[in-house]
Amino acid sequence: MSVLSPSDMESSPCLLPGPWGAGGEDVEPREEKVCAVCGDRATGYHFHVMTCEGCKGFFRRSINKGIRFTCPFTRSCPVTKAKRRQCQACRLQKCLDVGMRKDMIMSEEALRQRRALRGQRRLAREQPGGLTAEQQELIGILIVAHQRTFDSSFSQFTHYWPAVRLYVPGPRPQSPPQPGIPATWTPSLQPDCLDEDVLPDVFSMLPHFADLSTFMIQQVINFAKEIPAFRSLPIDDQISLLKGATLEICQIQFNTVFNTExxxxECGQHCYTIQDGALGEGGGETVAPGSRGQPRPHPGSPITAMLPPAGFQQIYLEPLLKFHISLKKLQLHEAEYVLLQAMLLFSPDHASIAQRDFIDQFQEKVALTLKSYIDHRHPMPEGRFLYAKLLLLLTELQTLKVENTRQILHIQDLSSMTPLLSEIIS
Structure with missing residues (x-):
């Protein structure tokens, strides 16, 4: 199935009318093409017009960012190769005047798919025999980084916030029973009124999620610092990449401990279900850490009614569960998990990136390595569409990240409990 769309025509000359034939061959190979905007050497049809790379990038950035330029003169500034940077307003207007189309600008998802397709083609041309030594080295670096920083047993997970403990006594008559009238009992919050063995402690999940978020974010930061290519970047780029990818990488790491049955x-002695984060009746109940396997209160019981909810809404939790089920069923190897994390981390689409070309090239290298690994380590037929399925799941994960951020901002107490989480979503 082709992942190209009409918007891909921005850099696919053979798909548009012009000096190219139907087969993509240049009819006049020796004739130099000229940019319709500034007169520089053109590289092909971009957004329906023959332009240079500079005007192509300028037009895309201007439209995507929605910038409103103002001409300081009479809105008739000359736009040439030498003067095209002097007035952005006149340059953008000329882009529109010569016919460049806003509707042909590709979305971020389409750009990601095009990069992946380009990587597949390059992989087929350059590496038909399997993983190269460079790819094997990359996988080795990422696996070591993951193993050194990800605590799959969650043995280092520390609670920073005091838990809210709920004590529930056994049935106890309120008053001496009268003939024909059944005895009644009520739950109590007094800690010295019962034996703690009566029922497992119940904790509010909001402070617990704050602790867990801090723990996971710290692991992602340490994972990134273990990668030489990441350490070589300027500190501002490192911060931008972490802000853009940490929440998504946390979900990839969580998937390694997800049980589809x-x-x-299953995070060591801690066990979480989607209901632990839900908003509403029964949404906040959880058994105390260390008591996994013990019975939970029934959602309709008086105990549940007193439990403080965590506050996440179903619009986020249900797609999140579906994502984890879908990803886990692919039965990925450790190498594929770490390559996914690296693809998310090295995303050149994040704002305020200085070393964009280096990051783009490294992400493409990771994507090629992942495709090559899948092709040679997953037998057919299960591996036939595995790479394509992963790309679709990464797109879905981006949507989940947006909704996750919105939910966290909605639950203001959660981000205020952990400054690190607040910094990541800022």
């Missing part, structure tokens, strides 16, 4: 995340 129970739909639960």
């Amino acid at each position: 129970t739909n639960a995340w």
